[in-house]
Amino acid sequence: MPPAGPEDHARGEGETLIVYADLACPHCAGAWLEICERPARVVFRHFPVASKHPRAPVLHAAAEAAGRQGRFFEMVDSIYVERGRVDDPHLWERAERLGLDLERFESERRSEAVRDRVRRDFESGIRAGVVGTPALFPGPAVA
Amino acid sequence: MIAAGEPAPDFTLRDQDGEKVSLSDYRGRKVLLVFYPMDFSPVCSDQLSIYQEVKPQIAARGVELVGISVDHGFAHKAFQERLGIDTRLLADFEPKGEVARAYGAYIERVGHANRSLVLVDEEGVVEWVHESPTPLEIPGANLIFDALASAGT
Numbered sequence: 001m002p003p004a005g006p007e008d009h010a011r012g013e014g015e016t017l018i019v020y021a022d023l024a025c026p027h028c029a030g031a032w033l034e035i036c037e038r039p040a041r042v043v044f045r046h047f048p049v050a051s052k053h054p055r056a057p058v059l060h061a062a063a064e065a066a067g068r069q070g071r072f073f074e075m076v077d078s079i080y081v082e083r084g085r086v087d088d089p090h091l092w093e094r095a096e097r098l099g100l101d102l103e104r105f106e107s108e109r110r111s112e113a114v115r116d117r118v119r120r121d122f123e124s125g126i127r128a129g130v131v132g133t134p135a136l137f138p139g140p141a142v143a
Numbered sequence: 144m145i146a147a148g149e150p151a152p153d154f155t156l157r158d159q160d161g162e163k164v165s166l167s168d169y170r171g172r173k174v175l176l177v178f179y180p181m182d183f184s185p186v187c188s189d190q191l192s193i194y195q196e197v198k199p200q201i202a203a204r205g206v207e208l209v210g211i212s213v214d215h216g217f218a219h220k221a222f223q224e225r226l227g228i229d230t231r232l233l234a235d236f237e238p239k240g241e242v243a244r245a246y247g248a249y250i251e252r253v254g255h256a257n258r259s260l261v262l263v264d265e266e267g268v269v270e271w272v273h274e275s276p277t278p279l280e281i282p283g284a285n286l287i288f289d290a291l292a293s294a295g296t
Contacts, residue, residue, distance in 0.1 A: 051195040051227040126197055129283030132189035 001128035004043045004139045011073045014040040016139035020125040021045070023060055023079050024053035024086075028134045032080040035134070044076060046121035047133050055086055058109075060118045062091050065109035071098045144247040144259060144274045151176075151263040152245040156211070156233040159219035164209075164233055166267065173206040173270070174263050175287065178248040178256040180278050182214045182222035182232075190258070190281040195228040197284045204291050206262070211235050211242060213255050248274075258282065262290055270294055 004016045017040040021028040035042060046064070048056035059079055066075035078094050079086065085093075095105045108114055125135065145151070155165040166174070179190060194201075194208060201208055210232040214222070219232035235242045235256065243249035243256035250257055258275035260282055271290040273282050 049189075049192050049196060052189075052192040054227065122196070126193070126284045127288075129285045131193050131281035131283050 001137060002124050004041075009044045009067060009072045010041055011044075012036070012039075012041045014038070016041045016043060018043045018045060018137040018139040020047040020121070020128075020130045020133060020135040020137075022047050022049050022053060022056050022133040023063060023076065024048070024056040025133045026083075027132075029080045029083055031134050032076075035136070036077075043139060044073070045125060046118040047125045047130060047135070048118065048122065049133065057115075057118070058091075059086060061109040061114050062095075062105075064114045064117055065105050065111075066095065066098060066100060068108055068114075069100045069104065071100060074098050144257075144272055145245075145261065145269055147269050147271055149269050151261065151267050151269050152242075153267070154242045154245065156235060156242060157216050158234070159216050159223055159232045161216055164231065166263065169207055169263070170267060171265050173204075173265060175201070175206050175208050176246070176261040176263065177208065177210045177230075178243055178246065178259045178261070179210060179212050180253075180255040180258060181212055182218045183225070191228050191230060192226055193281070193284055194287075195226070195230060197287075198230065201287060201291075206291065207231075209233060211256065213240050213243070250278075260287065260290075262287075262294070264294075 004018055019035060019042060046060045048060045050057050063072060063075045066072055092102060095102055151166060153166045155163055158164050191210060198208055208230050210230050213235050215236045216234045219234055223232060240249040246261060248256045248259050258278045260273040261269060262271040264270040273286055275282055
């Protein structure tokens, strides 16, 4: 499993905690608040299990796109805290609330670059033996 | 559990659509038998969902994926639909667990299979076996790729 690095989405201070999560997974939603309260540097890695949660890939793309405008964790928080309203109009609403450029958000969340970025995290999770979400790994210090 | 190098016992079971499937149907291709305890139990669900996500990559290496549990075909059908997976699921239903028993994958005490993976090569010989230390431990997809890599697939 690749150690946490500058490419990763990280938030917080403390020991690194790598989290493979699915934005449509109820277990992840339940665990997210608790995870974020820990004194740790939380590294979020995309792990959408599309067959189980068909909407997951769209949510991960939305978070990644929001991240390209500096609002990654805000979008993740939003999706986990307020579950269920995740159709496109609701995603636009969330993006607007976060002050995102909607046009850019729309085009980026549908881009191959975003898809590849999400897939890269997913593949690293598969290689690490992730079989369910959330999967937590204490990680070595950020490079 | 059956071991690598042994001939994989042939069998004929019905799948989720009631179609008869024999191991010998897969002669000429590799097939990964995924024994698992039961449909709908929480641990199984994650396992097959994860494998579904990487099924194209496994297929690209010439390997078919087949799930086997003691559930009947009707349960398999509902399970497939619930999980959104298209992996073929075989019903080791009657005689109960007979195929799992032939592979040493049946747990008599509880009446269902263990959680194991058996990779059968193109000639019907067992190439690789993985048995979960406990039924709660799901074999990661990385184990499958590692096994295929060492087999030169």
